[in-house]
Amino acid sequence: EVQLVESGGGLVQPGGSLRLSCVASGFTFNNYDMHWVRQITGKGLEWVSGIGISGDTFYGGSVKGRFTISRENAKNSLYLQMNSLRAGDTAVYYCARVTWNSGSSFFDYWGQGTLVTVSS
Amino acid sequence: DIQMTQSPSSLSASVGDRVTITCRASQNIRKYLNWYQQKPGKAPKLLIYAASSLQSGVPSRFSGSGSGTDFTLTISSLQPEDSAIYYCQQSYSTFRTFGQGTKVEIK
Numbered sequence: 112e113v114q115l116v117e118s119g120g121g122l123v124q125p126g127g128s129l130r131l132s133c134v135a136s137g138f139t140f141n142n143y144d145m146h147w148v149r150q151i152t153g154k155g156l157e158w159v160s161g162i163g164i165s166g167d168t169f170y171g172g173s174v175k176g177r178f179t180i181s182r183e184n185a186k187n188s189l190y191l192q193m194n195s196l197r198a199g200d201t202a203v204y205y206c207a208r209v210t211w212n213s214g215s216s217f218f219d220y221w222g223q224g225t226l227v228t229v230s231s
Numbered sequence: 232d233i234q235m236t237q238s239p240s241s242l243s244a245s246v247g248d249r250v251t252i253t254c255r256a257s258q259n260i261r262k263y264l265n266w267y268q269q270k271p272g273k274a275p276k277l278l279i280y281a282a283s284s285l286q287s288g289v290p291s292r293f294s295g296s297g298s299g300t301d302f303t304l305t306i307s308s309l310q311p312e313d314s315a316i317y318y319c320q321q322s323y324s325t326f327r328t329f330g331q332g333t334k335v336e337i338k
């Protein structure tokens with residue numbers, strides 16, 4: 112069974128840092144691109160960042176230069192290092208697996224999410 | 232970034248009704264459009280990928296169509312468990328973007 116379990120969320124002051132983790136199981140982690148998607152409470156989904164199987168990284172405009180995505184295949188783990196946090200970063204953060212089929216990609220498995228609250 | 236616009240923002244329909252949600256992309260995204268369903272307190276669930284392919288395990292009352300800039304998600308016969316928010320998402324660009332969501336309520 113595919114499982115993605117996020118951790119590391121919590122309360123942090125503006126300007127602070129936090130590192131999120133996502134541990135994967137039930138599939139060969141190093142064969143899949145992985146992404147982070149966030150959701151402000153009561154709002155829609157916002158794509159945050161992605162990392163390919165070769166380690167290439169991509170970031171949304173609102174987090175570029177502040178967030179860093181990484182992966183550690185030996186530990187089946189995905190990370191999101193978040194620096195210079197702002198109130199607007201307050202959200203539930205999901206990790207999601209990417210599957211490719213006939214040239215199209217999609218998020219077929221999601222974690223349960225971890226809440227990040229940026230407040231003084 | 233590619234902008235995704237869904238309509239309507241919300242709708243209310245009766246059990247058994249046919250429901251249609253539309254999604255428009257700000258540029259041609261060919262067939263690279265996915266649909267997700269999200270229920271309160273839960274992670275999104277993939278329904279449709281590549282505009283019209285039904286994800287394994289998803290009921291056949293869900294279908295998708297479209298290409299280029301205009302796409303549609305249809306629920307052929309609305310069921311009580313379909314009450315949720317539905318999002319479209321483009322995967323044409325490396326920088327994925329979602330629509331703002333459509334809330335479907337049961338009358």
